[in-house]
Amino acid sequence: MIQRTFLIDVMFGVQQGNTDIFLSSQESEAAYTPSTAWPQTCAVAEAKFFKHVAARAGEDSFHLGCLKACAYILVGYNFSPYELKTVLMHLLTAIPVECWSQSYFVQRMEDILHYLRCCVEEKRLDHFLIGNKAVPAEIILPWEFRVSVPPNLFQRVARDPDRHEQALYETEMLRDRFKTLLTSGK
The missing domain is CATH 1.10.1410.40 (Poly(a)-polymerase, middle domain)
Incomplete structure (x- = not known):
């Protein structure tokens, strides 16, 4: 039997109003983004x-x-x-x-x-x-x-x-x- 290991990245998102735009916990490309700053994602x-x-x-x-x-x-x-x-x-x-x-x-x-x-x-x-x-x-x-x-x-x-x-x-x-x-x- 082959055992496999999967890595799962959990990312949180908060919907912006009733739109298809979210604020995301995913790290941005900025050198330093505080963990409380969630970038907007499309x-x-x-x-x-x-x-x-x-x-x-x-x-x-x-x-x-x-x-x-x-x-x-x-x-x-x-x-x-x-x-x-x-x-x-x-x-x-x-x-x-x-x-x-x-x-x-x-x-x-x-x-x-x-x-x-x-x-x-x-x-x-x-x-x-x-x-x-x-x-x-x-x-x-x-x-x-x-x-x-x-x-x-x-x-x-x-x-x-x-x-x-x-x-x-x-x-x-x-x-x-x-x-x-x-x-x-x-």
């Missing part, structure tokens, strides 16, 4: 968005496959998985769900990389849930989220010319890595 709202898309997409929808491919090609670059997920969420509201089937995989990945490149050129990637009128109504957001100006996830790129140059270079490297993945599978 994880439930984002999961609800992906469920919303899946409910409207066909069985052969490959939008999550695109997300996995993005995570794979991202390794070693300065873009975070969250930034690529944000790009994907923006495109899921802009491109009809029937165009996310596996037969469109290459085209959708090219769209993701092109959108990322445009955001880097503009030095701006808007937060998906804040100030975005394209967020489906069934995702319950605080009123402040709906009416606020979306924060720029690429502030570091906008403020630092060296980071901007590096990000432009890395978008080209991501395209090359994707082409290599298509041709060699690696």
Whole structure:
């Protein structure tokens, strides 16, 4: 008989009003966050968005496959998985769900990389849930989220010319890595 050990991370969350936004006990990326300071998390709202898309997409929808491919090609670059997920969420509201089937995989990945490149050129990637009128109504957001100006996830790129140059270079490297993945599978 094989014995297995599982580690379970318990994370507490407090719902913010009657919304899909929570305050979470999960540690933030800040160097020091007191245990009494719980950061706001959009994880439930984002999961609800992906469920919303899946409910409207066909069985052969490959939008999550695109997300996995993005995570794979991202390794070693300065873009975070969250930034690529944000790009994907923006495109899921802009491109009809029937165009996310596996037969469109290459085209959708090219769209993701092109959108990322445009955001880097503009030095701006808007937060998906804040100030975005394209967020489906069934995702319950605080009123402040709906009416606020979306924060720029690429502030570091906008403020630092060296980071901007590096990000432009890395978008080209991501395209090359994707082409290599298509041709060699690696």
